[in-house]
Amino acid sequence: MQIVCKNLTFAYGKRGVTAVKNLSLTIDEGEFFGIIGETGSGKSTFIQHLNGLVKPTTCDELTVGEFNLLDKKCDYKKLRSKIGMVFQYPEYQLFAETVFEDVAFGLKNFASLTKEETEKMVKEAIEVVGLDYEKIKNKSPFDLSGGQKRRVAIAGVLVTKPEVLILDEPASGLDPEGKEQLLSLLHSLHKSFVKTIIMVSHDMNTVVEHCTKVALFNKGEIYCSGRPSEVFFKLEGLEEIGLEQPLTGYLKKELELKGVNIESDLTVDDFVYNLVKKLKQGS
Amino acid sequence: MFYIPFTCEKFFWVLKYNKSIKRGSLLKIIEVKNLTYAYAKGKEVLKNLNIEIEKGEFVAIIGHNGSGKSTFAKLLNALFVPKEGEVLVGGLNTKDKNSVHEIRKKVGVVFQNPDNQLVASIVEDDVAFGPENIGAKREEIEERINFALDAVNMQEFRKRTPTKLSGGQKQRVAIAGVLAIKPEVLVLDESTAMLDPRGRREVIEIVKDLNKKGMTVILITHYMEEVVNADRVIVLSEGEKILEGTPKQIFAKKEELTRVGLSLPPATILADKLREKGVNIGEVLTPQELKEELCKLFVKI
Ligand SMILES: Nc1ncnc2c1ncn2[C@@H]1O[C@H](COP(=O)(O)OP(=O)(O)OP(=O)(O)O)[C@@H](O)[C@H]1O
Ligand SMILES: Nc1ncnc2c1ncn2[C@@H]1O[C@H](COP(=O)(O)OP(=O)(O)OP(=O)(O)O)[C@@H](O)[C@H]1O
Ligand SMILES: [Mg+2]
Ligand SMILES: [Mg+2]
Numbered sequence: 001m002q003i004v005c006k007n008l009t010f011a012y013g014k015r016g017v018t019a020v021k022n023l024s025l026t027i028d029e030g031e032f033f034g035i036i037g038e039t040g041s042g043k044s045t046f047i048q049h050l051n052g053l054v055k056p057t058t059c060d061e062l063t064v065g066e067f068n069l070l071d072k073k074c075d076y077k078k079l080r081s082k083i084g085m086v087f088q089y090p091e092y093q094l095f096a097e098t099v100f101e102d103v104a105f106g107l108k109n110f111a112s113l114t115k116e117e118t119e120k121m122v123k124e125a126i127e128v129v130g131l132d133y134e135k136i137k138n139k140s141p142f143d144l145s146g147g148q149k150r151r152v153a154i155a156g157v158l159v160t161k162p163e164v165l166i167l168d169e170p171a172s173g174l175d176p177e178g179k180e181q182l183l184s185l186l187h188s189l190h191k192s193f194v195k196t197i198i199m200v201s202h203d204m205n206t207v208v209e210h211c212t213k214v215a216l217f218n219k220g221e222i223y224c225s226g227r228p229s230e231v232f233f234k235l236e237g238l239e240e241i242g243l244e245q246p247l248t249g250y251l252k253k254e255l256e257l258k259g260v261n262i263e264s265d266l267t268v269d270d271f272v273y274n275l276v277k278k279l280k281q282g283s
Numbered sequence: 284m285f286y287i288p289f290t291c292e293k294f295f296w297v298l299k300y301n302k303s304i305k306r307g308s309l310l311k312i313i314e315v316k317n318l319t320y321a322y323a324k325g326k327e328v329l330k331n332l333n334i335e336i337e338k339g340e341f342v343a344i345i346g347h348n349g350s351g352k353s354t355f356a357k358l359l360n361a362l363f364v365p366k367e368g369e370v371l372v373g374g375l376n377t378k379d380k381n382s383v384h385e386i387r388k389k390v391g392v393v394f395q396n397p398d399n400q401l402v403a404s405i406v407e408d409d410v411a412f413g414p415e416n417i418g419a420k421r422e423e424i425e426e427r428i429n430f431a432l433d434a435v436n437m438q439e440f441r442k443r444t445p446t447k448l449s450g451g452q453k454q455r456v457a458i459a460g461v462l463a464i465k466p467e468v469l470v471l472d473e474s475t476a477m478l479d480p481r482g483r484r485e486v487i488e489i490v491k492d493l494n495k496k497g498m499t500v501i502l503i504t505h506y507m508e509e510v511v512n513a514d515r516v517i518v519l520s521e522g523e524k525i526l527e528g529t530p531k532q533i534f535a536k537k538e539e540l541t542r543v544g545l546s547l548p549p550a551t552i553l554a555d556k557l558r559e560k561g562v563n564i565g566e567v568l569t570p571q572e573l574k575e576e577l578c579k580l581f582v583k584i
Binding site: 282 | 483
């Protein structure tokens with residue numbers, strides 16, 4: 001499903017903040033699309049348009065695959081069965097009495113499932129996010145640690161096997177191992193039922209490492225977009241718009257000042273490979 | 284840009300013991316003795332913890348999800364009381380009901396989710412809530428609000444509604460609310476998690492600055508690169524303290540950290556990868572240190 005957005009503007013209330021301004025963006029099927037930008041730049045507001053949670057104030061086109069979100073007759077229920085959204089704060093998403101019910105909730109729309117099938121799918125989703133199913137299934141989601149809540153929220157979205165996965169700061173609150181697991185999980189899902197991933201993140205290292213494309217938001221507008229290495233490396237003044245170079249971008253820039261030019265797409269392994277190559281050439 | 288108004292100096296003169304004289308002194312601001320805690324019978328989430336923190340120290344606490352960090356933070360300001368053992372704050376026992384008010388004045392905790400912390404419907408009222416609660420005078424409250432909002436760069440949002448802010452903006456307000464109490468001990472429970480890189484840098488800078496002026500800081504984080512700023516690191520796993528030492532000592536224990544769900548700072552990881560490829564490179568913790576090492580290599584050739 002391709003996502004096309006043309007000239008989207010959104011204001012919170014009549015005299016409120018214009019959070020998104022005249023924004024146009026196309027996200028092709030198959031991308032692992034990163035969205036970055038300083039605090040308050042409109043990232044969360046924008047992505048909530050994609051499953052109809054927030055409606056544009058004005059917009060020329062907003063389509064997700066065959067769904068036209070500007071059409072009053074748009075079938076949101078069907079749309080939401082294909083788009084999974086993990087919110088910035090997991091608490092916004094958790095509501096049921098037990099972890100099991102919470103994760104199973106999304107399956108309610110699939111009336112044909114037997115009890116056993118539901119249980120199997122819920123178990124799978126809970127285990128895939130690194131939690132112990134037997135230990136956690138009957139707990140209240142509110143009696144969990146921050147990172148455990150985050151994992152349950154992700155499980156609740158994965159359980160329906162959405163085609164498009166939208167995640168707002170999904171790694172925040174996860175311990176380092178959990179974060180690694182989540183990212184490799186996203187890659188393996190991307191190879192199976194998930195066609196497109198959209199990830200909002202403040203972690204520049206994660207974005208260069210995993211995203212195929214990235215859009216940089218600034219004050220509700222798109223400042224630039226492209227492959228991560230292009231966006232990061234070509235751009236001057238990232239710091240002024242709240243961001244920073246990923247570690248590899250920082251090192252590449254610093255070395256360049258010393259007259260050493262390392263060709264790299266800024267992923268860690270590629271950077272290491274090219275740096276070693278350069279060292280060997282030099283000696 | 285990070286702006287710390289000069290009034291800030293005045294706020295912290297009361298903290299008599301600054302960092303330079305703290306070493307070797309025995310001023311324990313936090314003493315945790317044989318602490319055990321359980322939410323439900325038989326399921327202990329903190330087990331026989333013994334931790335002492337000196338006045339003016341900067342301590343980082345790391346540990347896997349569910350290792351007990353947030354529970355520990357809540358025991359420090361008497362939101363929870365120990366099932367066994369005790370927690371003393373400046374000599375006051377958190378079990379003593381008459382001390383609770385005094386303890387909350389001393390220990391300010393910024394919790395993991397700002398929504399649980401934001402109480403008022405206007406940002407400035409929210410920030411004023413803490414100082415009002417501890418009985419600060421009117422003029423002083425205004426001064427504290429200004430200091431705290433400046434510190435997190437949220438002055439222009441002071442008339443806004445906290446619930447109608449972006450994720451990172453809410454987090455900044457929550458931090459301001461605690462700074463306004465001027466606590467002796469500042470506990471940050473993953474308080475930089477939703478901030479953009481500049482926001483994170485700024486918060487770490489102000490925390491370092493307040494620490495230099497004498498404030499005790501306890502930083503709970505999953506960002507290994509933030510840990511390098513601490514004097515001491517405490518590693519929790521399954522509710523137990525399993526390691527303790529300087530960042531350098533802790534990050535030399537790669538295997539042990541990996542085994543309990545943790546990791547190394549990104550610069551240290553990259554340096555390790557270079558070493559695996561036969562590059563001769565010194566120990567590094569920060570991007571700057573790694574840059575220096577790389578520059579040395581290229582000067583040689
Ligand atoms: N419910 C709301 N009512 C009014 N204004 C809002 C509301 N939510 C967000 N805003 C404002 O809209 C702008 C964009 O907010 P948004 O949450 O989209 O930012 P963001 O890029 O996701 O930021 P962050 O990185 O901090 O999560 C901000 O200036 C914010 O203050
Ligand atoms: N209110 C509660 N009721 C019952 N159990 C709880 C409650 N809060 C936390 N727990 C459990 O206590 C243990 C420790 O939780 P805590 O929140 O202290 O962990 P944490 O180290 O802060 O984790 P994280 O990194 O995920 O924030 C976890 O197993 C958690 O499930
Ligand atoms: Mg957001
Ligand atoms: Mg926690």
